Amino acid sequence: MGVAHNPQEAVIETRQLYKRFGQVTALENINIRIQRGEFVAIMGASGSGKTTLMNILTCLDTLTEGQVLLDGVDAAALDEEGRRRFRADKIGLVFQQFHLIPFLTALENVMLVQVGLEHRTDHLPSQLSEENEQRVLALLQDLHHQGRTIVMVTHNPELGRFADRIIRLQHGKYLSEEVQQHAVA
Ligand SMILES: Nc1ncnc2c1ncn2[C@@H]1O[C@H](COP(=O)(O)OP(=O)(O)OP(=O)(O)O)[C@@H](O)[C@H]1O
Ligand SMILES: [Mg+2]
Numbered sequence: 001m002g003v004a005h006n007p008q009e010a011v012i013e014t015r016q017l018y019k020r021f022g023q024v025t026a027l028e029n030i031n032i033r034i035q036r037g038e039f040v041a042i043m044g045a046s047g048s049g050k051t052t053l054m055n056i057l058t059c060l061d062t063l064t065e066g067q068v069l070l071d072g073v074d075a076a077a078l079d080e081e082g083r084r085r086f087r088a089d090k091i092g093l094v095f096q097q098f099h100l101i102p103f104l105t106a107l108e109n110v111m112l113v114q115v116g117l118e119h120r121t122d123h124l125p126s127q128l129s130e131e132n133e134q135r136v137l138a139l140l141q142d143l144h145h146q147g148r149t150i151v152m153v154t155h156n157p158e159l160g161r162f163a164d165r166i167i168r169l170q171h172g173k174y175l176s177e178e179v180q181q182h183a184v185a
Contacts, residue, residue, distance in 0.1 A: 010069070011036040011149050012057055017066035019052050019172075026052040028172045030066075039140070039150040041160040044169035050153045053169070057151065058091050059083035137162060 012034040019027040027049045034040050042050050055061035056068055059075060068075040071090060078086055137159065144150050152163065160166050161180065168175040 009036045010034060011071055012151070013069040015067040015069075017056070017068060018064045019056060020064045026172050030174055032167060032174065034149060034151065036149055037147045039144045039162070039164045040152070041163035041166045042151060042153045042169065043155070043160055043166055044175065048169040049172040050169060054151070054153055058093060059087050133159070
């Protein structure tokens, strides 16, 4: 079942977002808007701040300065229990190989924790990884077509090509973005 949405509406928005770990500034003045139903890839070199950003966008961590609006809710207004509930209701997380860390927000529950690894113990790790990557990607595309919002962190340009837009980070800062045109099937 699809999720109705207003294409102009930002479901995720960061405003002058900073995250510091002691002396280390992991994120510096990040201002991004992700529209409802969009498929966005976040890319950047190791240490550029991708995981830090994802942790904040998924309410797994809090910010140091600035604002994050998630589905119209100021994340700062949520206490730990509120964040837990928000995650449970609106966010699905898929972790794979520490390279592909997408999440989805939806008006209804999306919980995607398993992708069928338990039946694959007879496969070689490299095979498993490649096959599993394709499965996760197919699943994400399905959910995207249903109107879900997808944010995917990846180092892999081949995977990044499936996104509507690529946002690049560098040394904790927004570097650039690129809208990708996809052929209509
Ligand atoms: N818990 C932490 N304590 C201290 N510094 C941290 C912590 N988490 C991240 N950092 C620092 O913040 C910066 C961004 O790290 P982050 O893990 O977000 O990068 P990344 O883009 O996800 O890298 P990778 O591609 O290697 O996963 C790095 O300088 C990192 O050392
Ligand atoms: Mg990371």
